[in-house]
Amino acid sequence: MLSRLGEMIWADWLWFPEGHGWADLTDGDGVVFPKPKDLWATVPIALCFLVIRQIFERTVATPLAALLGVSDKQRVRASPNPVLEAHFRSTSKHPTQSSIEGLSKQTGCSVRQVQRWFRRRRNQDRPSKVKKFREASWRFTFYLLAFFAGLAVLIDKPWLYDMTLMWENFPKMPLLPSQYWYYMIELGFYLSLLVSVASDVKRKDFKEQIIHHFATIFLITFSWLVNYIRGGTLIMVVHDAADYLMESAKMFNYAGWRKTCNFFFTMFAAVFIFTRLVILPFWIIHTTCVYPLTLYRPFFGYFFFNGLMFTLQILHVFWAALIVRMVIKFLPGKQDIVEDERSDKEETESEEEGEDCELRAKSKNGHMQNGHTPHNNNHQKAD
Template sequence: MLTWLRELSDWVWQDRLWFPPGLGWADLKDRDGLVFAKGSDLWVIFPIAICFLIIRQIFERTVSVKLASLLRVREKPRVRAASNTTLELYFCNASKFPSQVQRWFRRRRNQELPSQIKKFQEASWRFTFYLLAFIAGLGALIDKPWFYDMEEMWNGFPTLPLLPSQYWYYMIELGFYISLLFSVATDVKRKDFKEQIVHHVATILLISFSWLVNYIRAGTLIMLVHDASDYLLESAKMFNYAGWRKTCNYIFILFAAVFILTRLVILPFWIIHTTWVYPLTIYPPFFGFYFFNGLLFVLQCLHVFWAVLILRMAIKFLPGNDIVEDERSDREETDSDEAEEDHEKTKNGFVQNGNGHTALNNNHHHSKTN
């Protein structure tokens, strides 16, 4: 069994798959005082991810709470559904969206939604990390030649020595994304939940692969481009949860501009162009070249998907639309929604009796709608 696994590993990591002809893993061995990226380095991301989870819990229970109080984040009043064993069993085991007994189920569904404080805590944690990561990434790259001339990212490939700033930038970013996967079960669920999972997995694979085959210069540029707009989105959410509508709107406009510039212009037309087109002028194509650019293509498709959501949200900035909601979030339902539904029920022939009762179905007891 071990022999078979060793043979499989040797085949997967053979030089000709991941490097241009004449180059390979032997070129990435430390020598002459130069240090190169190694696969074994990636084990450190797991304790870093655990540290992030611990720091996040402390941050959300201390800094986030105080910041929420400072910005006067308030919970929206929610009317709890009256205790009803029959409806509770139906809610938990059958359906949360029955065709009848609308008010009780609406209030019960609202009880399942995350609070404003929880959403603010998550947004403030991500804002803090993305802002610090962007500042750190900019500091690590601002004096590098490939920051200004992206073709320099291939100068000397793959024997590109590892810098301490690159090491920590990579490990911290990877540790953070691993921590997001660990916490996904308890985080606020949004409509693009599946896309977020795909994004996190693709990002982890992309960063890890770029580390293994020493695409580090390209990797740091890609991470910086992503961090450039993320902190703006999270800050817009924070002010939205706090009820600072105009501030949220202004920040969101700035975020939309930065997102489109970095994700739909700089990334595809500068960085991906340099990773897809320019290398072919130096080396013949190889599997690692296609694999790396394939992961970038997946990320770019997700960027287009999110750009559509951003444009939909931007429409709400038109005159008369002064409330901005996260298009990815479930909207809290209110009892005022019931008037419209009751009108539709009347049109469609739904019947309620004079005591305010309605049948869940023919096999259930009658229950009060409120």
């Protein structure tokens, strides 16, 4: 039964245009084609990336952070409080005003003290600036090397300049050694990101990042299996073109180099919009979605591949909107440094004092309107 199911899933008519099939990818006469078993090589490559990353962050990224002046300010830890800790872990890290007042009565603390405790407790869980710098420097290094490696793989290939050639003699297109290693290294890196995502800095677009990683892995894997190698290499180099600029902007942001950060972020925004909102949809996706219909009748593999492409494109539009918002923030008359819209910002003591003053003002107005005077801090209430 499983054998029959496998035959149905991998049927030629599903994944290839009419008249072609898996038999076309049989090695012979010195010509090599991609094979499913080749993908197992990405597992040890991913493990190597995880080990190399740890070594890199300790021996390169940490000293570089110190050299650029990246340091963590000392955080005030929240004092031990079993009642507040239980609410923080099991109910909410951002309690409502009514919850704060209830916790105030339970603990004998003032509303202000409860509010401060939750801020300090949230700050304890936020990643340090040095940790974020190490992550950014690791990704910067890989994306920079991957981009130029991708250019080296493609620079002498005719389908870089005429993308319709990515379908020439499909699927009987020989696999080149440079394409093999480019694919294995890229896929291994994304697998390592998927493994490390649990310990990496979680941003507001965490779910979108997970979707992006899975879509990218599926896209790279599928393009390898059905020999969409030429299109796959084009897609990967387009994605790597902007990523290292974003990571460099983050690094200078954490170092407090404002003008340098804004310069690299502006470059990133321009390259991102051009590569992912112009080159990718109007050149590459057009060549994978529209051009094949002039050569073949539609088949399932065609829809599957382009479905993954459109998923990535939707995510690119989402991120482009965030990028534009960040660019607007440092236009003339705005703030003078880029802030990552996806980051969970640390709450400072000054923010605490400002919000506490606002709380007291609201509480005072509320009691005066009701004709009552507060007897102690434990019974303060805000509108």
